[in-house]
Amino acid sequence: MKPEKVYACYNINKDLRLNSSSGAVFSSLAEYVLNKQGVVYGVAMSEDCYSAEFIAVTDEVGMARLRGSKYLQAKIGNTFKSVKRNLIAGRHVLFTGTGCQVNGLKNFLERDYDNLICVDVICHGAPSPALWKKYAEYQEKKNGGKLRDINFRCKDDGWVDFGMKEMLKNIPQSEEKKLYISRDKDPYMQMFLRDYCLRPSCYECAAKEERKSDLTIADFWGIKDVAPEMNDGLGTSLVLIRTKKGQEIFNYISCEMKLKEVTYEAGVKGNPAEYKSCIRPSQRDTFFDDMYTMSFEELEEKYAAPIKYSLKTRVKRKVKKIMKSMLRVIGGAESNLEYGLLFVFRV
Numbered sequence: 001m002k003p004e005k006v007y008a009c010y011n012i013n014k015d016l017r018l019n020s021s022s023g024a025v026f027s028s029l030a031e032y033v034l035n036k037q038g039v040v041y042g043v044a045m046s047e048d049c050y051s052a053e054f055i056a057v058t059d060e061v062g063m064a065r066l067r068g069s070k071y072l073q074a075k076i077g078n079t080f081k082s083v084k085r086n087l088i089a090g091r092h093v094l095f096t097g098t099g100c101q102v103n104g105l106k107n108f109l110e111r112d113y114d115n116l117i118c119v120d121v122i123c124h125g126a127p128s129p130a131l132w133k134k135y136a137e138y139q140e141k142k143n144g145g146k147l148r149d150i151n152f153r154c155k156d157d158g159w160v161d162f163g164m165k166e167m168l169k170n171i172p173q174s175e176e177k178k179l180y181i182s183r184d185k186d187p188y189m190q191m192f193l194r195d196y197c198l199r200p201s202c203y204e205c206a207a208k209e210e211r212k213s214d215l216t217i218a219d220f221w222g223i224k225d226v227a228p229e230m231n232d233g234l235g236t237s238l239v240l241i242r243t244k245k246g247q248e249i250f251n252y253i254s255c256e257m258k259l260k261e262v263t264y265e266a267g268v269k270g271n272p273a274e275y276k277s278c279i280r281p282s283q284r285d286t287f288f289d290d291m292y293t294m295s296f297e298e299l300e301e302k303y304a305a306p307i308k309y310s311l312k313t314r315v316k317r318k319v320k321k322i323m324k325s326m327l328r329v330i331g332g333a334e335s336n337l338e339y340g341l342l343f344v345f346r347v
Contacts, residue, residue, distance in 0.1 A: 001211060003240035004247060006267040008220050008230045009259035010237055021069040021153040022219040023237030028253040029119060029215075030063055030094055038092030038115075041083060042066035043074040049147035050133045054079040054097070056086075066096075071152050071192055073126040073199065076101070080108040087113045098123040099207030099216075106212040117249060120211060122218035122238070122274045125202035127192045131291055135188040138296035139166060145177055146170050152189075156180055159219075159235040164189060187296075187304035195278045196287040196303055203280040214246030215239060222270025227260050238267050240274070 010023030017024045030040045037058075044055045044065035052074040057063055074097075083105060086093050092115045095105055099120045106118065136147055145168030154165035163182040169175070183189045191197050220238040223231045230236050239259075241247045268274040281287075287303060294302070 001209075001242075002264050003216065003242050004244075005241040006262050006264050007239045007241075007250075007259045008223055008227050008236055008262055008267070009239055009254075009257045010230070010235060011256055012258055013256070014234065016067075017234050018155060019064075020067050020235065022159070022217075022235040023257075024067075024235070025217050025237045025239055025253075025257070026096060026119070027063065027067065028256045029096075029117070029249065030066070031060075032249060032253055033092050033094040033117065034059065034063075036092045038094065039086050040066065040094045040096075041079060042096045043070050045070060045150055049150055050136055051075060051129055052132075053077065056082060068151060069121075069153050070150075071127055071189070072129050072132040074101075075129075076104075080105055083116075084109060087116055090115065093117070094119065096121070098126065099211055099213070100201070100205070102213045103207050103210070114245075117215075117245065118213040119215045119217060120207075120213040122216060122271055123202075123205070123207075124192075124273045125195065125198035125205075125278055127188075128197045128199075128288075128291070131191065131197045132188065134291070134296050134299075139179075140168065143168050143177060143179065145175075154180060155235065157182070158233050160233075185306055187300040190304040190306075191287075191299070194303070195281050196284055197291075198278065198284075203277050205277040208275055208277060211242060214243045215241055215250060216274070218271055218274070220267070220270070226262055226266045226269070230258065230260055238271060240264075240267070 009025060011017050011020075011025065011028060013024065013027075016027045020027060026042075030042075033040055040057050040063065041054055042057070043052050045052055052070045052072050054074055054076055055062070055065065056079075057066060083093055083095055087109070093113075094117045095102065096119045097105075100123075102118045102120045109116075140147055147166060148169045149167040151165040153162045155162055156165070157163060161182070163180055164186045166179045166181070168177045168179070183193070195203075216239070218238045220226075220230075220236040223236045239250065241250055283303070290299060290302065
């Protein structure tokens with residue numbers, strides 16, 4: 001089912017973009033609902049950072065917990081019942097989740113509500129929460145502290161070359177330790193990106209056949225080829241409008257966006273998870289058997305060997321990192337210089 005319209009866009013508020021996984025479209029949608037004294041449902045990390053869970057927020061303070069991707073399956077709990085209570089009470093509700101979670105909510109409600117906005121994300125698959133807990137405990141033991149904050153999509157090295165940023169406390173008491181791990185080196189991310197740790201249903205995702213959301217949002221991978229003027233390295237969102245309600249809401253928030261309409265084919269070319277499921281690896285069953293019997297170090301050695309890049313790619317990344325560091329010091333026209341750098345090293 002193709003959407004009615006497709007856009008490349010990003011929020012003109014730079015701070016919001018830097019604290020979001022891509023272009024901070026979700027933040028504007030949430031603000032629209034909060035301004036109507038509504039409720040926003042989304043995924044946050046638990047206080048101990050061992051799991052992810054759906055929560056409801058009604059103010060900007062709570063919104064900080066919802067921004068950014070969480071790469072593990074989230075606990076639904078009584079969220080669907082809570083959404084229904086708020087809808088019946090006449091409150092505006094924004095529900096954000098994966099396609100299957102949105103479809104699950106719609107099936108639970110059994111009817112449409114004018115005051116409900118549903119937004120799904122293009123989903124690669126839902127990683128095992130048991131694997132995440134095993135990884136989190138491994139990181140704590142390895143680094144001698146308690147995890148207090150996780151950013152799965154830190155942009156310190158750019159939107160495309162994102163990494164995992166973790167904060168640990170009590171090393172010893174009152175001290176903090178911050179870690180940044182490239183996605184190419186972080187073992188958890190590698191197990192996720194190699195599709196070992198996904199739910200069985202993710203390999204045959206029914207939600208890709210029928211989406212019941214009003215809008216779908218995602219990273220606009222490949223934006224440099226489709227609309228290079230929309231690529232400044234800070235993150236660009238792909239937005240797919242699926243209903244009239246979705247278009248009306250997007251029109252309302254568009255004043256906060258820089259945007260460009262594109263074709264569906266161009267929009268999803270770099271993000272095929274919009275329409276097809278990932279392939280189930282031959283090692284998937286073995287992986288889960290090992291996950292419950294091996295230490296994380298053993299899992300890492302067997303399933304998360306670091307990616308080896310060519311010399312050309314390593315040089316390109318190194319120069320980009322040096323240039324970004326220089327720009328942070330001298331300030332100025334960062335985006336223009338980065339465009340020049342990308343042009344020089346593009347082959």
